[in-house]
Amino acid sequence: MSDQAVSYSIETRDLDLWYGEFQALKRISLQIKGGIITSLIGPSGCGKTTLLRCFNRINERYGYVTTKGEIDILGQNIYAPGVSLIELRKSVGMVFQRPNPLPISVYENLVFGLRIHGERSSLRRSLLDDAVESALAEVGLWDDLKDRLDARATELQLEQQQKLCIARLLPLKPQVILMDEPCSALDIEGTRAIEELMFALKERYTIVIVTHNMSQARRASDECIFMLLGEVVEHDRTEQLFLVPRNPKTADYIEGRYG
Amino acid sequence: MFTATPHILRKQRTERLAHAMFAGMALSIVVPLVCIIAFLVVKAWPSLSLAFLIEPPRNMQTEGGIWPALIGTIYLVVVALFAAAPVGVLAAVYLNEYATDNWFTRLVNLAVINLAGVPSIVHALFGLGAFVLAAGLGQSVIAASLTLAVMTLPVVIASTREALVAVPRSFREACWNVGATRWQTIRAVVLPNAISGILTGVILQVSRTAGETAPILFTGAVMYKAVEKGDLLPYRLTESCMALATHLYNLATQINGAPESLQFATATVLLGAVLLVNSTAIALRVYLRSRKKW
Ligand SMILES: Nc1ncnc2c1ncn2[C@@H]1O[C@H](COP(=O)(O)OP(=O)(O)O)[C@@H](O)[C@H]1O
Numbered sequence: 001m002s003d004q005a006v007s008y009s010i011e012t013r014d015l016d017l018w019y020g021e022f023q024a025l026k027r028i029s030l031q032i033k034g035g036i037i038t039s040l041i042g043p044s045g046c047g048k049t050t051l052l053r054c055f056n057r058i059n060e061r062y063g064y065v066t067t068k069g070e071i072d073i074l075g076q077n078i079y080a081p082g083v084s085l086i087e088l089r090k091s092v093g094m095v096f097q098r099p100n101p102l103p104i105s106v107y108e109n110l111v112f113g114l115r116i117h118g119e120r121s122s123l124r125r126s127l128l129d130d131a132v133e134s135a136l137a138e139v140g141l142w143d144d145l146k147d148r149l150d151a152r153a154t155e156l157q158l159e160q161q162q163k164l165c166i167a168r169l170l171p172l173k174p175q176v177i178l179m180d181e182p183c184s185a186l187d188i189e190g191t192r193a194i195e196e197l198m199f200a201l202k203e204r205y206t207i208v209i210v211t212h213n214m215s216q217a218r219r220a221s222d223e224c225i226f227m228l229l230g231e232v233v234e235h236d237r238t239e240q241l242f243l244v245p246r247n248p249k250t251a252d253y254i255e256g257r258y259g
Numbered sequence: 260m261f262t263a264t265p266h267i268l269r270k271q272r273t274e275r276l277a278h279a280m281f282a283g284m285a286l287s288i289v290v291p292l293v294c295i296i297a298f299l300v301v302k303a304w305p306s307l308s309l310a311f312l313i314e315p316p317r318n319m320q321t322e323g324g325i326w327p328a329l330i331g332t333i334y335l336v337v338v339a340l341f342a343a344a345p346v347g348v349l350a351a352v353y354l355n356e357y358a359t360d361n362w363f364t365r366l367v368n369l370a371v372i373n374l375a376g377v378p379s380i381v382h383a384l385f386g387l388g389a390f391v392l393a394a395g396l397g398q399s400v401i402a403a404s405l406t407l408a409v410m411t412l413p414v415v416i417a418s419t420r421e422a423l424v425a426v427p428r429s430f431r432e433a434c435w436n437v438g439a440t441r442w443q444t445i446r447a448v449v450l451p452n453a454i455s456g457i458l459t460g461v462i463l464q465v466s467r468t469a470g471e472t473a474p475i476l477f478t479g480a481v482m483y484k485a486v487e488k489g490d491l492l493p494y495r496l497t498e499s500c501m502a503l504a505t506h507l508y509n510l511a512t513q514i515n516g517a518p519e520s521l522q523f524a525t526a527t528v529l530l531g532a533v534l535l536v537n538s539t540a541i542a543l544r545v546y547l548r549s550r551k552k553w
């Protein structure tokens with residue numbers, strides 16, 4: 001790992017990806033910084049979800065996928081032979097469009113990651129309790145849920161479910177949090193709450209958020225990437241991209257001419 | 260304003276006709292079942308009693324009950340269940356959770372589809388050749404049960420896959436993305452949420468083989484075995500046994516002098532047993548499903 005490479009959290013070089021015969025990503029070269037929020041916008045089907053799934057190599061679990069090119073996460077090439085997918089996925093967590101807590105208690109959702117990765121003997125109750133409290137506190141749910149840790153997570157309000165889905169990544173000490181349209185199932189209040197949470201988390205984590213909603217990208221991100229048909233069209237500081245887009249296609253999209 | 264034109268009236272008539280026709284077809288599925296049951300029960304009435312269930316046949320099987328056949332069928336189905344369930348469920352888990360689309364998966368899928376299309380008499384011959392003769396099990400409960408198990412594997416696999424597919428993809432994604440292996444995902448999330456569907460499905464499918472005649476006729480079911488009234492452990496697995504389906508076949512074609520109601524009573528018990536297991540499994544599934552909230 002050279003020092004220079006570490007300055008970007010996520011770096012891709014000439015990334016191509018095929019689902020069978022269909023090429024979903026074309027020559028993606030990106031440099032995403034840590035400590036800021038990067039948003040990923042583009043019309044439906046342009047490959048935003050696919051790109052996110054590359055960052056923890058989870059694509060390989062979805063049908064048959066061929067990938068070419070390089071991805072460095074925190075300076076480490078994730079296609080290098082010695083890379084453990086388990087360690088990679090602990091460091092790069094994902095939040096989904098529809099909140100998907102597991103149908104078990106709030107508590108068990110939060111310690112799920114620790115349980116599957118830890119030796120049984122190392123999982124003392126006090127350690128788990130601490131992990132639950134600090135994860136919930138970090139996403140601002142501790143006061144609401146501290147008395148309902150045994151409640152089924154699938155019965156919480158949607159906004160709480162989504163925060164819980166973010167919280168359950170935290171005990172694994174991730175470096176990168178990928179969010180795939182995390183607010184699209186939420187109302188205005190829920191959306192605002194998640195955005196505030198992103199602001200609170202952004203200094204400690206690299207956050208990449210896919211969004212359909214251009215005003216959300218504008219409000220909530222520092223840098224913005226515009227994708228079209230599997231290619232990156234433009235990557236710039238968010239206000240720059242929205243005020244003076246360099247590419248006419250970007251201009252068309254943000255003015256709502258297609259999408 | 261808003262009055263129907265002749266054109267609209269015509270459309271409404273067609274609509275009523277279509278509705279009636281589809282409802283009639285749906286009803287026609289129920290009618291045969293009700294008729295069969297009513298017919299059987301009426302014909303069987305003189306012979307039906309509790310004693311008929313738990314007593315052995317007497318007097319060259321022209322009198323008495325069907326206990327040896329009833330318990331034999333239970334044996335066959337239960338052993339077949341224990342043979343088919345592990346293989347079928349594990350294969351289905353593999354196909355649904357692990358398999359990618361490659362030649363091996365395609366081969367397995369093709370085998371499953373073709374196995375489902377094999378007529379039961381061919382299964383019978385296969386069982387005779389493979390289990391009775393080649394494996395040296397002889398005509399026995401175990402050979403007959405294994406034959407039934409092979410026969411029922413495709414549907415066991417299909418119903419297990421159905422139960423697995425019903426577990427939302429998003430649960431698996433949640434696990435994968437915290438670094439769970441496939442096996443951890445299966446154990447922690449997939450199986451706990453699918454197990455009720457898997458079990459009821461497997462029981463349902465295997466119990467349907469209770470009615471099979473040919474596969475057990477060649478491999479383990481015999482015309483007569485002496486069994487005490489109500490004896491719960493009359494057969495060893497390496498021994499041949501009586502069974503309801505073959506008993507019915509024998510009553511109808513081989514045994515002279517038995518009253519007609521005896522055949523119908525045997526058929527009623529066979530049908531009743533299958534319906535009982537089916538409806539219990541379905542009720543169990545409905546109950547377990549209603550407790551799930553996704
Ligand atoms: N598992 C998959 N198998 C095959 N094609 C897929 C799969 N997932 C996505 N695609 C295709 O890849 C393209 C990009 O999809 P996706 O990344 O989901 O787009 P977005 O998130 O921008 O809407 C789409 O054309 C989609 O049909």
Ligand SMILES: [Mg+2]
Binds near residue numbers: 048049050180
């Ligand atoms: Mg998407």
